[in-house]
Amino acid sequence: MRQSALPMHCAYITVLCTQAALVFAFSSSSAYVTLSSRKFIGHITTKFSAVQAASVPSAESIAVELEDTISTTTTAPSERRILLLEKVDELLSSGDQTINQNILAKISLDVENDVRWAKETPLPFETDHSNHVIGDDYSETKEQTIEYEPISVTTSSTESFPATTIALRTKPSTPLLIQNETTVLREAVETYWKHLSSTENNDASSKSRFTYQRKGNSEAHLSDIVRYYEQHHYGEEKQKQVSALVDKLLLDRVYPWVRDAFLSKEDESNGDLYVYDAIFIRYNATEAENIGAGQPLHRDLGYVSVNIMLNSQDEFDGGGTFFENQLLPVVLNGGDGTSNDIQPLKPLGPGHAIAHYSSDRHAGSATFDGVRDILVLFVAAAAAERAPKWEVAARLKSKARSYCSDASSIDEQLLCRVRHHRLAIKQVPSDGEAWHYLGMALLDFRSYEVTLPHQQQDCTKNYSILRLAISCLEEATTYTPCDGRLQNNLGIAWERLFEYHQSREKENEMSTADLSRLLDSIAESFSRSIQIHTLCKQVGCDVNTDYESACLNYGLFLSKLDDFEGAIDILSLVAANYEESKDTDSGAVDASRVLRDASNLLGFCKRQIQK
Numbered sequence: 001m002r003q004s005a006l007p008m009h010c011a012y013i014t015v016l017c018t019q020a021a022l023v024f025a026f027s028s029s030s031a032y033v034t035l036s037s038r039k040f041i042g043h044i045t046t047k048f049s050a051v052q053a054a055s056v057p058s059a060e061s062i063a064v065e066l067e068d069t070i071s072t073t074t075t076a077p078s079e080r081r082i083l084l085l086e087k088v089d090e091l092l093s094s095g096d097q098t099i100n101q102n103i104l105a106k107i108s109l110d111v112e113n114d115v116r117w118a119k120e121t122p123l124p125f126e127t128d129h130s131n132h133v134i135g136d137d138y139s140e141t142k143e144q145t146i147e148y149e150p151i152s153v154t155t156s157s158t159e160s161f162p163a164t165t166i167a168l169r170t171k172p173s174t175p176l177l178i179q180n181e182t183t184v185l186r187e188a189v190e191t192y193w194k195h196l197s198s199t200e201n202n203d204a205s206s207k208s209r210f211t212y213q214r215k216g217n218s219e220a221h222l223s224d225i226v227r228y229y230e231q232h233h234y235g236e237e238k239q240k241q242v243s244a245l246v247d248k249l250l251l252d253r254v255y256p257w258v259r260d261a262f263l264s265k266e267d268e269s270n271g272d273l274y275v276y277d278a279i280f281i282r283y284n285a286t287e288a289e290n291i292g293a294g295q296p297l298h299r300d301l302g303y304v305s306v307n308i309m310l311n312s313q314d315e316f317d318g319g320g321t322f323f324e325n326q327l328l329p330v331v332l333n334g335g336d337g338t339s340n341d342i343q344p345l346k347p348l349g350p351g352h353a354i355a356h357y358s359s360d361r362h363a364g365s366a367t368f369d370g371v372r373d374i375l376v377l378f379v380a381a382a383a384a385e386r387a388p389k390w391e392v393a394a395r396l397k398s399k400a401r402s403y404c405s406d407a408s409s410i411d412e413q414l415l416c417r418v419r420h421h422r423l424a425i426k427q428v429p430s431d432g433e434a435w436h437y438l439g440m441a442l443l444d445f446r447s448y449e450v451t452l453p454h455q456q457q458d459c460t461k462n463y464s465i466l467r468l469a470i471s472c473l474e475e476a477t478t479y480t481p482c483d484g485r486l487q488n489n490l491g492i493a494w495e496r497l498f499e500y501h502q503s504r505e506k507e508n509e510m511s512t513a514d515l516s517r518l519l520d521s522i523a524e525s526f527s528r529s530i531q532i533h534t535l536c537k538q539v540g541c542d543v544n545t546d547y548e549s550a551c552l553n554y555g556l557f558l559s560k561l562d563d564f565e566g567a568i569d570i571l572s573l574v575a576a577n578y579e580e581s582k583d584t585d586s587g588a589v590d591a592s593r594v595l596r597d598a599s600n601l602l603g604f605c606k607r608q609i610q611k
């Protein structure tokens with residue numbers, strides 16, 4: 001009851017509906033494409049003939065607007081952000097503050113509900129010392145300040161250039177759990193799992209809320225385990241041991257560490273730390289499919305994620321946590337695309353941990369052999385007055401779609417999404433994900449507008465929205481340059497601009513320089529997306545669908561330019577997987593459609609060359 005009424009997603013994959021593959025359909029005499037996988041967006045032909053024949057701005061105004069682009073290289077970041085947001089606000093006519101206030105009130109209510117829910121779990125809040133008596137068993141482990149060190153990457157060979165911290169790691173002297181403590185916890189989970197499998201379990205609270213249901217992954221919520229021991233009086237001693245250990249772990253080690261390492265730098269008072277969710281995860285390579293046991297790239301909900309290793313590296317091959325930002329040196333320095341020195345991060349050994357901002361995109365790299373056990377704690381803060389900005393932003397982004405679904409019309413729905421991401425940026429102006437989603441919401445809005453009957457269209461406005469969407473996506477790349485989906489979406493957005501200019505061929509010959517700049521931008525975005533996904537794959541991160549989409553999009557783009565050889569090179573990277581995917585039942589419908597389209601397009605390109 002309680003759980004089902006409340007959101008309890010420990011993590012979320014950031015799904016973007018327009019993070020589309022351009023779906024290719026082929027017939028014997030002509031090729032055509034429709035855009036988008038989940039949603040109909042538009043219709044173009046191979047040669048970019050007119051998409052729309054509505055009234056259009058003059059050639060002169062187009063030229064001015066192209067020059068007018070808010071450049072990510074020449075304008076100061078803060079000034080650029082202000083200019084962009086002013087344009088978004090104009091579109092939203094956001095003088096209407098009550099709409100914003102209503103959205104924020106809804107978000108606050110969600111936060112309050114989650115805090116209330118967390119209070120009812122047996123996991124202590126930071127200031128709960130008095131209610132949670134640490135058991136005798138653990139009093140001998142002296143209270144000790146957790147020592148830690150950063151794991152960083154350097155993006156410049158200049159020594160004065162600051163390194164970027166990816167995560168923090170506990171030092172050898174202070175693991176979060178000593179050996180017999182990891183044993184107690186692992187045994188407790190085993191016992192709990194046995195109990196679940198031996199009983200016909202209809203209790204909603206013990207049903208899985210794990211986001212990544214995938215072969216080879218098992219999980220158990222820490223609160224359910226503690227509660228299980230409390231409720232089943234599983235030998236008085238045992239019960240005391242498990243809850244005392246969890247209390248000690250949180251109150252004496254995790255909270256002080258998180259506060260010292262992450263919150264002491266914050267300028268706002270963030271209130272009481274608590275565990276938003278905590279899960280044991282077992283990755284079992286034997287049960288997993290051939291891609292290994294792991295989790296795709298995602299962000300966690302919460303402020304800081306603490307990932308504790310529970311068993312020795314001798315017991316498994318692969319594994320570890322991979323962070324997108326580990327690619328910064330390659331992506332920012334235009335590296336050669338190899339990642340020999342990029343390895344998923346691992347704590348020093350069992351009982352040790354790494355901690356990172358929950359909003360940094362990361363993945364559980366594939367465990368290829370054996371079993372890897374971890375305990376992940378998602379730590380958040382229950383502020384007395386209002387939720388911390390980062391939490392409001394995270395919720396605005398993750399709720400945008402569902403909260404906007406009941407708007408009265410499609411364009412209201414789309415603008416509502418724009419508004420959510422705009423508000424998220426107000427909370428955290430450097431939130432790359434919010435800029436990405438804002439850009440995509442604008443792109444969807446513009447795509448919807450161009451499907452309206454011509455007399456209802458305002459072509460100048462459509463064009464400005466497209467430019468604005470592109471600028472927001474570009475802004476996102478300054479904060480999250482290693483997001484391969486973002487690069488793919490930017491490629492799609494640039495292509496829309498190219499199509500727009502193609503459709504206006506008669507009125508306005510685009511200058512050769514502008515045209516070639518645009519074509520370069522499209523190719524650069526798609527190839528960067530492919531490069532990033534390739535690197536992610538090399539470190540055991542499951543990005544197959546995104547990789548295939550980027551290859552299809554790039555191949556399609558090249559084939560539309562009649563560069564069939566280039567398209568064949570790119571499409572060959574994935575088309576062979578189509579035959580394989582037909583033999584397995586693992587592929588999602590969208591994924592196999594992308595592969596099928598890549599395979600069909602490859603055949604088409606080959607025939608064009610033979611002609």
Ligand SMILES: O=C(O)CCC(=O)C(=O)O
Nearest residue numbers: 011320321363364365376
């Ligand atoms: O396998 C890992 O290390 C990543 C775990 C993780 O990201 C999560 O559970 O949210």
Ligand SMILES: [Fe+2]
Nearest residue numbers: 011299300305
């Ligand atoms: Fe995670």
